[in-house]
Amino acid sequence: MKILLLGKNGQVGWELQRSLAPLGELIALDRQTVDGLCGDLSDIDALRSTIRKVKPDVIVNAAAYTAVDKAEAEIDLVDLVNGQASRVMAEEAASLDAWLIHYSTDYVFSGQGATPWREADLVAPVNRYGASKLAGEQAIIASGCKHLIFRTSWVYAARGNNFAKTMLRLAREHEALNVIADQIGAPTGAELIADVTALALQKVRLNSELTGIYHLAASGEVSWHGYADYVINFARSQGELLTVKVVNPIDTTDYPTPARRPLNSRLNTQKLRDNLSLYLPDWQSGITRMLREVLNK
Secondary structure: OOOEEEEOOHHHHHHHHHHHHHOOEEEEEOOOEEOOEOOOOOOOHHHHHHHHHHOOOEEOOOOOOOOOOOOHHOOOHHHHHHHHHHHHHHHHHHHHHHHEEEEEEEHOOOOOOOOOOOOOOOOOOOHHHHHHHHHHHHHHHHHOOEEEEEEEEOOOOOOOHHHHHHHHHHHHOEEEEEEEEEEEEOOEEEHHHHHHHHHHHHOOOHHHHEEEEOOOOOEEEEHHHHHHHHHHHHHHHHHOOOOOOEEEEHHHHHHOOOOOOOOOOOEOHHHHHHOHHHHHHHHOHHHHHHHHHHHHO
């Protein structure tokens, strides 16, 4: 099996290099051109040419435009990378009879209510990033290619920047922090996403009827405020010297940003458990593991 991985140096892409390597010949690309192959999703022609040269059995797209606030101004670029590039990958996958694995987001939903979103629920993105990711999903489905689209939320990894690291830095510098308490979701580790991807790929190659959209997020739910509390309390329990004395809960309206954020980022993952027989651990276990790695560096 030949696997083409795009976005190899992102949080999820980095972990996918590990999880996919045992499954076959892995060709992992980032935006730079190497040996005539290019994984730059903003260069549609080069992307199409690369797929045709590689002729993969599986395309795994871990690349995306993810700057949510900047997307409100960079409309053409976010639509190109998240929408049009997905269409090209899907068209090429269909012509090769290859699988396309793609990652999407809870931001395709309105964020209303408090019920975890199911795969078939009405989509209604509230910002440009969410709209672009929805366009990518729709293009993949319309192509008729065999696909797995994993919608996930609040992705983090020990490598690179993440919310927990930011909270630790601020907790060392300030006595009081203000953190949003009315957005609810589940922090989901890049390691978990990569491992589920590898396991799911093996299952769907044996049964193409499993094609479709799946929600992939850690179990449980928490607000950003609760997440910050967990991180700070764990760090203290490990002997970290922190300056912070209070973490104040605030509403989203108290922290305006160029892009609106959904309040309800809960994802119902029952379909993934039922169809693919995969267990999703609670969000705390992944955060604890990541914090141990970060704090012991």
